[in-house]
Structures are given as structure tokens and as C-alpha cells.
Amino acid sequence: MRASEAIWALGAMSGTSLDGVDAAMVMTDGYSLSGFGPDAYRPYSADERAVIRRAFGLWPGDEGVEAAAEVVEAAHAEVLSRFSGVDVVGFHGQTLAHDPRGRGTHQAGNGALLAEVLGVPVVWDFRSTDVRMGGQGAPLAPFFHHACARFAGLEHPVAFLNLGGVGNLTWVDPRVTRPEAAGALLAFDTGPANAPLNDLMLERRGAAHDEGGALALAGTVDEGVVSGFLAHAYFHKMPPKSLDRNDFPALLPAVANLGDADAAATLVACAAAAVARGAEHFPQPVGRVLVCGGGRHNGAMMAALSARMGAPVEPVEAIGLNGDMLEAQAFAYLAVRVMRGLPTSAPATTGVAAAVGGGQISRP
């Protein structure tokens, strides 16, 4: 295999909203994308989810972490073994805790074990090196967003917005050829996205999420709660910056006295307002905001974003991408970059001092 040859990489992501494992293949030489392959989704069972949820906020060695890691490893082994023709796997694992300037960042799941089970090299532990070198360790998808913008032939600055449990925003100038070069990217977490809304739905309606945003669409936004939320210190920090799932503990209590629909509408407005606040950091205006992640299925979220952003807000499907698989594809792409010694983050994406390639490589 020549170093410049494009290979098939399989990426896997278990996100903060804890719905399940996404897995998807991309073909790449580590620089540009040459195609997309099959994908799969493996939901966690209620019992599995409960084991992982109990380990949120915990660090290696803490009671409960090993049980969560075993669930994560077994679910990944099951879904990843469905694929064939895989040259390398990019395994993100499940973030349990993230405190880049304190205890570090913690993703459960052992890639060495998966390499044994799957019989292919596995790249994993993508975030630790970046954190050790002074970066936030997140977001890491921006280098892939850059590759996507170039793959789609975009010629002007554009934003990618991921609406998962947490939101993250990437400003991309596709005219700059290398993602680590100055002026190519600016990326950061925007704030809570679906996580507080999911928590509300579970608490009030026993549902996993607000399907289509129907409940939020029926409610009225409490603007007082939104302005209180925007007073949080996070919105006064300059990017790059990143968040843990539980960094806004006061948000849910702030809607406790509102009716269900008004509370949902207000949480959606907070998520959208956080994104709009983030967009104030863009070095140049963007022509469009391309949305990936589950939040793009929430009509209330998309409407709130359209109202608050100064550019058209569209799902990434508008440029031919799969918005449910973008993060899994990102870790496939990043795995090939790690294998080839290329950087996966830069000062403008994680705040790391200089461009760095994270990730351990485990061979079977």
C-alpha cells in the first residue's frame, strides 16, 4: 500500500445523546475524500444506556467505568463486524467526562481490544494528545468538514453545524487547501443542543426526544430564560472552546415552571441563540449553514436557527452528504490521517499550540 493511496476506513461514533453507535465507511488518502461507503446504526438497549448513563462524569478507575466500557466495546464489536473490505477503523468511543483544563478527557472503550476482535488496525483515543498539548481535545470533526466542503466543490466560506447532545460549529474556507493552514477553519462548541430537550422530554413525557420538534413548535419562547442563559460565562469566552454534556446544569431548572410546550420551545430557542452567538466569531460571513446531527430533524430547531442566523440554514443533504453519519465518517477520515502521520487538529479548531495528530494505533 503506497502512502498516498486512498483506502477504505470505517469510523464509529457513540455520541453524547447516547442513542447508539453510528458506523460509516469513507475512501480517502487522508487528504481528500474519494467516496462514501455503507453505513450502519446500532441503538443501545435501555439497559445498556442505563449502564453508560451511570458512568457519565466518571474517570478511568472510578467504579462503574469498566461496566460502561464493556457495553461500548461489545456494541461496537457487533456493529463494526458487519462490514467488509475495511483497511482501518477509527473508533471514537463514548465520552464519559471532558474537562480539558482539569482532569483531561475520557472516552470509554479500548481500541486495542477491538483491533483483536475485528482483525484490522484500530485508531482510537483521538482526543488525549491534543489535550496534553494544551488543546481542548474537541471538536475534532472540523478537519473532516473541510474535506467535505472541498469534496462538494464549494468555493466560498460555509459553516457546518452539528446538532447532537451538544452543538458544534465549524467555519470553513474551502479555498484554503490544507485544514491546518491559517484561515482554513475556526471551530468550537456552541452550547447545549438536544441534550436538555431530551432530558425535558424524558422527565415530562417519558419520551426520548421531541419528535420533529412538534412539542416545541406548539409552545411560546420565554425570552427572559433565553437572555439569562446567554449571560453564562461560556458565551463570553473566545473560541476555540469546548463543553461537557453537563456544563449547563442551570438550564433545565430555568424552565421548571413553564408548561411542557413552552419549556421545549424555550430550550430550542436557547440552543439556537447559542449557535447565533457563536456565529458572531466567524472571520467572514458564510453563504449557508449546513446542519448535521439529529437536531436537523427537529423542525422547531431548524426554524429557530433560520430566524437567528444571517444565512440560509439547510441540512447537509443539500450538498449530497449524510447528516446522520457525518461524525462516524469524520472518525474514519481522521483514522487515515493518523495512520499517515497527518495532523487532526490545529490552533483554530481546538486551541492546541500547533497542529497535532492525535490517536493511538492498535494492530491486531
Ligand SMILES: Nc1ncnc2c1ncn2[C@@H]1O[C@H](COP(=O)(O)OP(=O)(O)OP(=O)(O)O)[C@@H](O)[C@H]1O
Ligand atoms: N426525528 C427527530 N426529531 C427530533 N429530534 C431528533 C430526531 N432524530 C434525532 N433527534 C435528536 O437528535 C439527537 C441525536 O443526535 P446525534 O445522533 O447527532 O447526537 P450525538 O451524536 O449522540 O451527539 P454529539 O454530536 O453531541 O456527540 C436525539 O437525541 C434527538 O434529540
Ligand SMILES: CC(=O)N[C@H]1[C@@H]2OC[C@@H](O2)[C@@H](O)[C@@H]1O[C@H](C)C(=O)O
Ligand atoms: C468531548 C466530546 O466528546 N465532545 C463531542 C461532543 O459532541 C459534540 C461536541 O461535544 C463535540 O465537541 C464533540 O464531538 C464531535 C464529534 C467533534 O469532536 O467534532
